[in-house]
Amino acid sequence: MSWVIAIPSFRRSVTLHDKTLRLLNREGLLNRVTVFVVPEEEEEYKVIVPYVKVVVGVEGMANQRNFMTSYYPVGTKILYMDDDIKGMIEYDDESDRREKPLVGLKEKVDKWFEILSASGFRLFGIYPVANGYFMKKGFTMDLRYIIGSFYGIINPGIDELEITLDDKEDYLRTLLMYIYDGGVVRFTDVSVVTAYYYEKGGMQVKRTEGRVLASAKSLVRDFPDLCTLNLTKKSGYAEIRLKDRRWTFQES
Secondary structure (H helix, E strand, C coil): CCCEEEEECCCCHHHHHHCHHHHHHHCCCHHHEEEEECHHHHHHHHHHCCCCEEEECCCCHHHHHHHHHHHCCCCCEEEEECCCCCEEEEECCCCCCCEEECCCHHHHHHHHHHHHHHHCCCEEEECCCCCHHHCCCCEECCCCCCCCCEEEEECCCCCCCCCCCCCCHHHHHHHHHHHHHCCCEEECCEEEECCCCCCCCHHHHCCCHHHHHHHHHHHHHHCCCCEEEECCCCCCCCEEEECCCCCCCCCC
16 A cells, blocks of 8 residues: 545534535545544544554644654655545536546556655645635645645655644644655645535634634744745635745835
8 A cells, every 4th residue: 555544623523424424425525534633533433434454643733743753653645635625626618617536546646756756845725615616737846835635745744744833733733844845746736625614523622713813823933935925815705815025026
């Protein structure tokens, strides 16, 4: 098995069963899955999803992400997925919506890790918005947001990838891996269908607008040449814009 699937889940055992694992079952990938849960929910998950491996981790998004990074040996190819993914789409320039349901996920991920390895980088992601009108064939290798709901990584180990934020942890990961490797790979022709910010359970249990804003401001403070604050999103939560301005020179 060339790569594995890791899913952090919190208070979403039924959602996990009904959405992400149903999707992976259709694709014949359940044998690759490990689900990471908090100690007090271990028995519940083992009852609801007994057909996949359940590992007891720790509470808190940052802590759980660090636990998962430490769980796998350095160099392991890991596909991380959220527990509330109800579908995936790919770009289709022949349809009216310019999108169609994705089939053949295993073959896609095989190819993505192959491209990632050839690039010399260690992090890949997909298009963050499930809308075919904004998607296109191909991939980028500059600084682009790698959304946390679905991404692949060649595990760099906790010494390089320690997450310190519960909110905006995917932005932090993107920035760290971009700095370490000089680039990240984002495939622009595939996206996931999920309810960001609105699915019950998970990060929604403890997320607040103030905490999200504090995380966003800390990223801008720590990476001033790579990101700026964006307060215009309809979600009501603070967002981040990424752009590498370190080599931008203005005419005198």
